[in-house]
Amino acid sequence: MLSARNQLQGTVKSIKLGNVMAEVVVSVGNFEVVAAITRGSVEGMKLQVGDKVAAVIKATEVMIAKD
Secondary structure: OOOOOEEEEEEEEEEEEOOOEEEEEEEEOOEEEEEEEEHHHHHHHOOOOOOEEEEEEOOOOOOOOOO
C-alpha cells in the first residue's frame, strides 16, 4: 500500500533505455503518462511492454489549465 492517492492503472506502451535513466510510457485509457525512472528500476521490476502497472503520482503541486 502507498500513501499516494493518485494511482492510475495502465499498460506499458514503450520503454526507452538510456545508460542510467529510462523513459517509460504508460497508456491510461485514452491518455499517456510518461515517467523518467532509473534503468536499474526498469531492470529490477523486469518491466516489459504490455505489462499492467500503476503510474503513481506524488506531487506537492498540481496545475490546472483551461483554454
